[in-house]
Amino acid sequence: MIEGAVTIRNKEFFPLQDIPCLPLHKFQVALSAGLAAGLFLAALPKLYGRKEKKEVIAVLRHDQRRRLYLLRTEIPSRWPSLAREFPQIAPFERELAEESGCVLQDHPQPAPLRYLPQTGTAADEAGRYIGSQSFLQAEGEEMHEVAVGPVHAGIIEPGHFRFLCHGETVFHLEIALGFQHRGIEAALRNRIPDQRMLMLMETLAGDTTIGHSLAHCQALEALAGITVPERAMDIRAIALELERIANHVGDLGAMAMDVGYAPTASFCGRLRGAFLNITAMLCGNRYGRGIVLPGGVGHDLDEDRIGTMVDQVKKHFIDVTEAATLLWNTPSVMARFEETGRLSRKQAKDLGLVGPAARACGREIDNRVDFPTGSYRHHRLPVSVWFTGDVHGRAFVRWLEIKRSVAFVLARLQDLPGREEQTSLGRLPADQCIVSLVEGWRGSICHVAVTGPEGEIRTYKVVDPSVHNWPGLALAVRGESIMDFPICNKSFNLSYCGHDL
């Protein structure tokens, strides 16, 4: 379908040497053609471990056909940017530039994404540092800038926001991240997968522990050619949905908090913890550390535990239903939610938004349905969409997903098949490239792994859904009052550490 591209499925590996290395021009033409035809850029990883050449692979996603397309080229010293035509590619080009040292030509926002090129850290000798890029400026009466962060007011991760305001209206928002950068991808390279690597996956974003560890383990298992017992696949899916429920419940509470509606804020604060505690019943850890292991799961469930979990989920779901219903029935809340931070379907598509943020704009995309793995191949969840694209839409899609995930978890818990057996990974095949997609609670998680001659990991690229969605937040607050920024921000609730790696 795309000239010069290799077609694969989710979790299907392909020999690296058989991906043709296109001349830059052909690569960009093919990439543009794909994006123009409605495909999405899932990742743009630079290949490591090849001294002679600097190369890059573009991973495109075709949701309806359930296929992935790989394009490969050599990285030139000057990279002609495609971001003006295809905004979704902008963060990926910035990432590529800082990792490879190439210069972006005609990029709308050529600032570093996580660290300064070549230095790997915040500052270089010339005194430039992360967050010190030149921000867009405008002059005139009532024009002013508001700078926030990196240290924010709440218990929250660091990032720098620069608002360009006219009176109280936000004209433009620029977001500078990278403060959480801790060198995860570099620490994964040239290593045989082990416990430490798994833990680096679990800590990519603490609130998405299961999503990321699942994407990682799926990739390794597919490379090693082992199948995971059905029971373990179901336990993984239960864990993934519990993670989604806990975070969505927490988000509904946080949104209520930001419009000053105390009842739902306080109920959901507690209920989020209640669902984390159900996750802890799986493995002892509230965030799901140690549930997903390569080859299976860390702990099995016996009848007693299943019974308690079912009771707990049912009990807390009643309370969540009440807390959420209050939101929709309280006019003062709805007045703040509706029409605030609105994005159109086209904007969501152009920016390549994923997850609830995209589904709230009517985009019917969900990796659990488009690229199903494990239990999701046999048990379909409906895709939860809404059409308003505003804060209310993002809240309401979360509520729809909570309902459906609860039903899924209850059904799976009460019907766990077979016995759990752990399979060991063994050696990975040499020089293969694999893409693994999972639908985390924030949206599409994409891991790309390339092995080396010894079966070690040569390149490992992680794309957290936040990488796609941060530009969405920046666009959503345009034209809004700056007072509405917190509620817009909460309605996206993006990860800093997952973005900064």
Next chain:
Amino acid sequence: MIHSLLARYHQGSHTIDYPREPAPEMDARYQGRPIIDQKRCQGQECTICLDCCPGAALKREPTGLLCIDMGRCLFCGACVRQCPRHALSFSRDFRLATGRRDQLIVNGVEPPTDVRLDQLRRKLFHRSLKLRQVSAGGCNACEADTNVLGTIVYDLGRFGIGFVASPRHADGILVTGPVSINMKEALLATYKAVPEPKVVIATGACAISGGLFRGHPETLAGLDEILPVDLYVPGCPPHPMTILEGLLQLVGIAPRDLSKE
């Protein structure tokens, strides 16, 4: 309006009565204070647990005793699973916080120790401790479990402890993450903005020792490389109860009754 009142009634009260009552019981799979049965350990020649530990938290002392550095431990349980003689286990004791770094290195039999601030600060902060949280690297799970203390379940405010928006309003900082190089400057500026006398709390393996990211050139190896630390709260992430108990120890509310251990 009536609906929110009815909901309030229906949702009931969930605040735990800790420390007047014992804390709610932890799940059987929870991994708290480590226990090492030195008699079961095969001694010098065995390195199984040392080799599998992703955090390099286990060490063998010259005496042959196995010890575990709770400041580095990620509570992953790999050592427990791998030890063929079941010498390692985790209790459900969540009281892990200490005031001194060396007290985190245990050989698995000691009860928790005392946490003490100097008299002046204990007196000042006993009834009101306001903290500025700074997140510097790490994975956000530590922040999330600190945030939880503000929910109705833990209701931190009833102890006079709370989190404030500006360092100028704070009595100290609570830091999470290994201190990424990119955050070092902002962290130091925040610390400087807190008026004297102040406290510094390191929460999580990352902040104590660099944790999983120890040795990465992009991060420091923990907070005490650059600041004096008054309270270490181990865990990856620490359970909210561990953080709460540590904070209460720090300000001298409900001190640990060590005579019973």
